Amino acid sequence: MLTRNEFCAVVAITILALLVVNFGWKTVARLAHRYLGIAVGWVALIVCATGATMTIGPELERWSEPSRYRALKIDSASRLPLDEFVSKYNEVESRERVPVEIARLIVPISPKRTYRLYVRREGERRAEIVDANPYNGRPTGRGPSRVEPFLREMRIWHRFLGTPWKIGEKEIVSRKTGRAIVGWSTLVVAIVLLTGLIRWFPHPIKSWARWKTGLTLTVTKGGARALYDSHNVLGFYVCLPFFLLATTGVWLAFPWASRPVAGLLNEQSSTSSLYVSADASRAASLEKIVREQLEIVGKRELEIAFPQSGTLEPYEIYVGDGRFFGPFRPDVYYWDASTGEPLGKELIKDLSWKRKIALALLPLHRGEICGPAFRWFFFLVCVVSASLATTGYWLTFKRWNRSLFSKKKMGARTRDALQTKQSLRNAPR
DSSP, X not given: OOOHHHHHHHHHHHHHHHHHHHHOHHHHHHHHHHHHHHHHHHHHHHHHHXXXXXXXXXXXXXXXXXXXXXXXXXXXXXXOOHHHHHXXXXXXXXXXXXXXXXXXXXXXXXXXXXXXXXXXXXXXXXXXXEEEOTTTOOEEEESSOTTHXXXXXXXXXXXHTTOOEEETTEEEEOHHHHHHHHHHHHHHHHHHHHHHHHHHSOSSTTOHHHHHXXXXXXXXXXXXXXXXXXXXXXXXXXXXXXXXXXXXXXXXXOHHHHHHHHHHHOOOOOOGGGOOOSOTTOOOOHHHHHHHHHHXXXXXXXXXXXXXXXXXXXXXXXXXXXXXXXXXXXXXXEXXXXXXXXXXXXXXXXXXXXXXXXXXXXXXXXXXXXXXXXXXHHHHHHHHHHHHHHHHHHHHHHHHXXXXXXHHHHHHHHHHHHHHHHHHHHSOO
């Protein structure tokens, strides 16, 4: 017995096969690309515009509050040793506020950047973000950044189309409906991309002139030609990354899409529970551990997960790249919190291909697959993809307007011909 989703898939494939048999691939692709694009283009415009904004969120945060993220050399010419930094930070916190427990500490490569801490106060489960000067341990900023409310609103529009929509106190579109609209529209966008690619391929296939026209952006032959080329040529160049964003978006939106992928890529992974410290009452020098870590991996950005007090948890050090091109997942090293001895490691190169794909899906959708370089690349992809919806609507309305004008012109010519014929018939012989 077929499930509802399987039945819908069978019906859709059957209808598509009948249409292709009767009208051919090109005609079906042309009509599907045009009318499906009209139906979901406005959703694609919103999702791509908000996605582009979220992609450069870290840069927006640094631009909005430069003093928070820029470290000034106040007390010393070099950054404090980490043990001394933690001690000074705890001293400042205990003097000014309620004492806290550090959960994570991010140490960037650049000496001009502040440290980022995730601290947890007694009785609170959620960690607070604190940025601190690495030269004196004083906080430079607490809590969400200045642009976080704006980025949160962008996430709501990206995932739920800004729902719930209300008129007065009455809710007309729920958040669940908004999520479904975004999910199904993303699936349709993937179909629109495939049909657009079919339409893009030149005919005949061996015509070099047609290939050159489809690959070259022309801006010197008028605005109409430039808009057409921006849709046709740029659409081809962003087709593959845009398709990856759309398919991973469907994977995130629907359980029926994520469960088979999870089942296919399911694999038991090693965890830090395999490693424990020798003695919870002793504490090793964090500076010594970090120094030995940097001797192993070189100059890298480090994210240190602190063990909870009174437990045998080890230090977990996530080794990022910190440069323009970087891995989507850091290598993890485990260190004994009492003796400072290495316990083990989990390297991305040692993982199976299934585990690598499973870990890469979410960073791929967020544009974080290979560090800041690919974030900026996917930012450009989102901007161009948003422009495709705009130029697509313009091309469609222009075609309709031209067709309507042609019909009016043909009707006027027909009326003139009939009047001429009637006048000739009524003329005296």
